Amino acid sequence: MPGRILNRLNTSLERWLPEQRLFLRSDNATRFVRLRPLTQIVAFGGTAVVFGWSIIASSILVIDAISAGSSRDDILRAQSAFEDRLDQLSAERDARAAEAVAAQRRFSVALDQVSQMQSQLLSSEERRRELETGMGAVQTTLRDAIVARDSAKSEARDLTAVIEEQTGAPVGEAGRAQEFSVALDILSGELKTTAAQRSDAVQEAHEARLAAEQLTVERDQIIARQDEIFTQLEDAVALSVEPLNRVFRQAGMDPEEVLRLVRRGYSGQGGPLTPISYSSSGNAAISEGETRANKILITLDQANTYRIALEKVPLAMPVKSSFRYTSGFGRRWGRAHEGIDMAGPVGTPIYATADGVISYAGWQGAYGNLIKIDHELGTETRYAHLSRIRVRPGQRVSQGDLIGDMGNTGRSTGPHLHYEVRVKGRAVNPMEFIKAASNVF
Known part of the structure; x- marks a missing residue:
């Protein structure tokens, strides 16, 4: 059929x-x-x-080649933008630090001027009190002179009466007039001197009050200007630190823990201790200014600590040449895939993504030729299936150093790089670190 x-x-x-x-x-x-x-x-x-x-x-091969070239260009642009933004933040941080140092110097000069003005005011007040004391002594002397004059007059009358009684003849009026004239001249001179001294004391006291008022106005202006400078610096350093906070949060790391670990490795101190000076009229404003300045310096130190941490966290790309993403992080064929795969030609250069120390460099089962790098903040990176290893265990490498070549060793279906990031021994998605840097900067 x-x-x-x-x-x-x-x-x-x-x-x-x-x-x-x-x-x-x-x-x-x-x-x-x-x-x-x-x-x-x-x-x-x-x-x-x-x-x-x-x-x-x-057609599929041509489309893949075009998409790989476009992906490489996007990654290069993102990396260039990241480096430019990091340079801008470093320059802005340095400028803010210089402004903070200059403001601190101006603040110290202003404090010295206020201290000198207060010393002059206290000196004028002391002189005024001395003049008032001198005026009191002169008035006391004048009162004693008047009492002595009255007593002398009384004694003169008594003596005159005794002489007239003994001699039986009156004492001449000319002698008494001459005595009274001498006494009056003495009293008039004392009164003129006292009046002149009192006038001078009143004038000096008035000038001292005017100087004190002017010093108070100048001090208030200095404090207001200092407050404005502190406000600008606080806003600037806050804007500089927030993007760095987002980098570590998006990468799944605790920013406070990162800062603590970096400070533990950079904790040297020293130098002589200089006593702090205090104002005699109260140090509330000075204490507030010093507190704000210390907060700014602490924030600047935080930004600098973040800059150090960025060099130790794997935020860079391990492949700078053309490549294609062939597998992501997560479940694959029913098993956990603890990294990402980047496919490219055999021999493509592989670079370290952060500063660290080579902990392993050799053959390891399904990984093939494998490199492990330990970084300082509890992170580790792995580079597998390499055709060539260019480093040795114990060697210290920096971000961007050439460490190996892409290959097809171990359990692999084609030439590619298997790239892993581990935080405290736990595998995390490397794209979170790469995206954190590119999205923030």
Whole structure:
């Protein structure tokens, strides 16, 4: 039955595809192969399928090559923007630090001026009190002189009366007038001196009050300007630190823990201790200014600590040449895939993504040629399936150093880099670190 159906189909197709015969001749015999219409259709169909598959495969390869080039350009632009932004933040941080130092110096100069003005005010007050004391002593002396004069007059009258009584003749008025004139001259001189001293004391006291009021106004202006400078510095340093906070939060790390670990490694102190000076009229404003200045310096130290931490966290790309993402972090074929795969040609350079120490460099099972780098903040990076290892265990590397070449060793279906990031021994998604840097900067 099937043969009959095939014969009918061949008979109906002979109008368009006549039967063809392929002769095979040898020295002893001649044979031929019959190419019936159905056979010709199958051959043509197979040829068309192979040709179409070749076109589709070529198109896919071209699209992949174009997308790989575009991805590489995007990554290079993101990395360049990250480096430019980091340089800008460093320059801005240095400028803010210089402004803070200059403001601290101006604040110290202003404090010295206020201290000098207060010393002058206290000196003028002391002189005024001394003049008032001197005026009191002069007034006491004047009162004693008046009492002595009255007593002398009384004694003179008594003596005059005794002399007149003994001599029986009156004492001359000219002698008494001359005595009274001398006494009056003495009293007048004392009164003039006292009045002049009192006038001078009043004038000096008035000038001292005016100087004190002017010093108070100048001090208030200095404090207001200092407050404005502190406000600007506080806003600037806050804006500089917040993006750095976001980097570590998006990478899944606790910013406070990062700062604590970095400070533990950079904790040297020393130098002489200088006593703090205090104002004699109260140090509330000075204490507040010093407190705000210390807060600014603490924030600047936090930004500098973050800058150190950025060099120790794997935020950079391990591959700078053209590549294609072929597998992400997570479940793959029912098993956990603890990194990301970046495919490229064999020999593509592989770079360290952060400062650290090589803890392993050699063959390790399914990883093939493997490099492990320990970083300071509890992070570790792994670079697997390498064709060549360019470092040795114990070697210290910096971010961007060449450590190996991409390969196809271990359990691998093609040349690629298997890249892992581990935090305290736990595998995390490396794209969180890469995206944290590119998104923030």
